[in-house]
Amino acid sequence: MSHTRRDMIIVDDLRVRFGSHDAVRGVSFRVPEGSSFGIVGESGSGKSTVMRALAGLNDLWDGYLEIAGMPLGRGKPPDFFRRVQMVFQDPYGSLHPRQTVDRALSEPLLVQGIGDIDRRIRQVLADVALPAAARFRYPHQLSGGQRQRVAIARALISEPSVLLLDEPTSALDVSVQAEILNLLADLREERKLTYLMVSHNLAVVAHLCPWVGVMSNGEMVEILSAEDLRAGRTRNPQTTRLRELSAELG
Amino acid sequence: MIGRLFDRAWLLSDSPQSRAQAAWGRRYRLWCDFRANKPALYGLATVIALLACAILAPLLATHDPVTQNLGQRLLPPSTQHWLGTDELGRDVYSRLLYGARVTLGMVLAVVVLVAPIGLAVGCVAGYYRGAADVILMRVTDVFLAFPRLILALAFVAAIQPGMTSAVIAIALTTWPPYARLARAETMTIRDADYIAAVRMTGASSGRIILRHIMPLCLGSLIVRVTLDMSAIIIFAASLGFLGMGAQPPSPEWGTMIATARRFLLDQWWVPLIPGIAILVASLAFNLLGDGLRDVLDPRQG
Numbered sequence: 001m002s003h004t005r006r007d008m009i010i011v012d013d014l015r016v017r018f019g020s021h022d023a024v025r026g027v028s029f030r031v032p033e034g035s036s037f038g039i040v041g042e043s044g045s046g047k048s049t050v051m052r053a054l055a056g057l058n059d060l061w062d063g064y065l066e067i068a069g070m071p072l073g074r075g076k077p078p079d080f081f082r083r084v085q086m087v088f089q090d091p092y093g094s095l096h097p098r099q100t101v102d103r104a105l106s107e108p109l110l111v112q113g114i115g116d117i118d119r120r121i122r123q124v125l126a127d128v129a130l131p132a133a134a135r136f137r138y139p140h141q142l143s144g145g146q147r148q149r150v151a152i153a154r155a156l157i158s159e160p161s162v163l164l165l166d167e168p169t170s171a172l173d174v175s176v177q178a179e180i181l182n183l184l185a186d187l188r189e190e191r192k193l194t195y196l197m198v199s200h201n202l203a204v205v206a207h208l209c210p211w212v213g214v215m216s217n218g219e220m221v222e223i224l225s226a227e228d229l230r231a232g233r234t235r236n237p238q239t240t241r242l243r244e245l246s247a248e249l250g
Numbered sequence: 251m252i253g254r255l256f257d258r259a260w261l262l263s264d265s266p267q268s269r270a271q272a273a274w275g276r277r278y279r280l281w282c283d284f285r286a287n288k289p290a291l292y293g294l295a296t297v298i299a300l301l302a303c304a305i306l307a308p309l310l311a312t313h314d315p316v317t318q319n320l321g322q323r324l325l326p327p328s329t330q331h332w333l334g335t336d337e338l339g340r341d342v343y344s345r346l347l348y349g350a351r352v353t354l355g356m357v358l359a360v361v362v363l364v365a366p367i368g369l370a371v372g373c374v375a376g377y378y379r380g381a382a383d384v385i386l387m388r389v390t391d392v393f394l395a396f397p398r399l400i401l402a403l404a405f406v407a408a409i410q411p412g413m414t415s416a417v418i419a420i421a422l423t424t425w426p427p428y429a430r431l432a433r434a435e436t437m438t439i440r441d442a443d444y445i446a447a448v449r450m451t452g453a454s455s456g457r458i459i460l461r462h463i464m465p466l467c468l469g470s471l472i473v474r475v476t477l478d479m480s481a482i483i484i485f486a487a488s489l490g491f492l493g494m495g496a497q498p499p500s501p502e503w504g505t506m507i508a509t510a511r512r513f514l515l516d517q518w519w520v521p522l523i524p525g526i527a528i529l530v531a532s533l534a535f536n537l538l539g540d541g542l543r544d545v546l547d548p549r550q551g
Contacts, residue, residue, distance in 0.1 A: 057446055081452035094443035098465055100272045108451040133265030136272040141264060154447065 005032040008162055008194040014063040016049050023049045025218040036195035038209030040202055040242060046218040047198045048166060054196065055086045055164050068161050082112055085155035089167040091147035095139040101150050102135050108158045124153045128183060145176035165197040169204055181207055202246045206230055214239045283545045290541020296534035304350035313341035315348040316499045324517040333523050336510055342523055345501035349524065352502040356417050356486045357479055363421040365475055368428025369467060373459050376436025390426040398423040399488065406494040416495040420485050431474055435467040469546035476539035480532030487528050503528050
């Protein structure tokens with residue numbers, strides 16, 4: 001990790017409890033500006049919980065969180081949601097079934113009071129390679145890949161600097177997965193975005209993220225580079241096991 | 251714009267050019283689904299016909315509905331009095347038309363009062379959960395715990411019998427199921443990713459409820475209201491029958507049956523005709539509601 005760039009995401013000793021269950025137990029990591037950090041782990045390992053706390057969707061946590069220079073607390077600064085956006089796992093569940101693409105994309109602009117709506121929507125549709133004809137369609141008139149492009153467009157339209165990606169490709173066909181990953185990689189270059197990505201698929205994470213954290217049972221057991229992960233230079237038995245599992249499946 | 255609403259290609263275009271076109275296209279598809287359901291279509295036609303009768307009552311009526319003519323009491327149907335006359339010699343056909351105004355007017359007033367209250371209470375309780383949910387739902391439970399007719403009777407008796415108090419009484423006892431329904435819908439919607447996405451725009455809770463959750467609850471609420479219309483008609487008629495609703499000489503259907511019940515054996519058509527009107531109206535709303543449920547309720551497909 002380069003030390004000349006500032007850290008866009010700082011997570012220090014994050015703890016999340018649901019009732020008597022410790023979902024996250026003291027997780028710490030940093031993501032420098034313009035970089036990407038992947039979190040892998042089995043389901044229930046707490047990786048999505050870390051992301052939802054960072055997204056401001058769950059306020060029940062302890063520790064220190066900072067995104068884009070803004071420490072997160074109970075109340076969020078007004079432009080927090082302009083700087084941080086999220087792409088959800090299931091494109092079939094993340095788009096409002098009664099709202100057209102146009103409506104979904106104009107909502108963040110209306111809430112944030114950003115003008116020039118028509119031009120911005122046309123621009124962002126072009127950026128995610130959606131045809132202009134899709135603008136006034138309902139989600140049920142779009143394919144899974146197109147829906148995920150809409151979800152990415154919605155996240156990008158308020159021009160955030162940090163994008164939280166919650167398994168953005170796991171609900172899609174393999175061929176579409178590659179398209180979406182390439183799109184995300186291109187957008188990161190163009191817009192100097194910082195990504196935090198959660199996935200159970202090591203190949204997907206290693207493709208996009210130079211650094212990967214492995215979570216197990218609410219703890220981050222290992223942080224290693226994507227090359228080390230690919231080459232099998234793992235130190236923690238949990239990482240080794242995850243790697244073997246995904247090698248068997250792949 | 252209006253002309254385009256009859257242009258199938260424009261309505262069914264899979265790449266609409268504007269929000270309005272997309273919205274009308276969606277409505278047109280719903281209408282196509284609805285149209286395939288014949289009984290529902292009959293229900294809709296009957297409801298429209300009843301509403302037309304109510305609105306056009308002064309034009310369609312052959313007599314003044316309240317003018318008494320004691321020389322022509324309890325006449326059977328004839329060319330002069332199409333549906334006969336009642337115990338005070340008033341024309342039943344004309345009273346039936348004006349009665350549609352009173353009965354349907356009361357039903358509409360109840361719905362206009364009840365649906366927004368139920369929707370608002372249910373959505374707020376379901377969205378905030380916690381204390382707001384507990385308080386609102388216990389209030390709802392209190393209203394649900396009373397037998398409907400008894401509560402309405404007590405309320406009307408406590409104020410004064412009449413149409414306004416009957417409407418308020420029916421509304422008081424009708425809103426809790428809508429609140430329950432809206433709350434249940436809201437609870438399933440509030441944790442969906444698309445609502446999380448709206449929260450991540452920084453939208454306020456009020457905006458999320460009004461613009462993103464309520465529109466989704468509306469479908470099942472409309473279905474439920476339409477299906478309940480028949481119950482409300484009968485409820486209004488029951489209050490009228492018990493003398494707690496519309497007061498004579500106002501020609502409300504339930505009141506008409508009540509005053510004519512003495513003649514059930516000898517001049518049976520006098521109470522029967524408003525009874526048939528209640529039956530037809532209830533049946534029409536039920537058929538319409540069934541059709542709307544097939545189209546609007548997501549759980550049905």
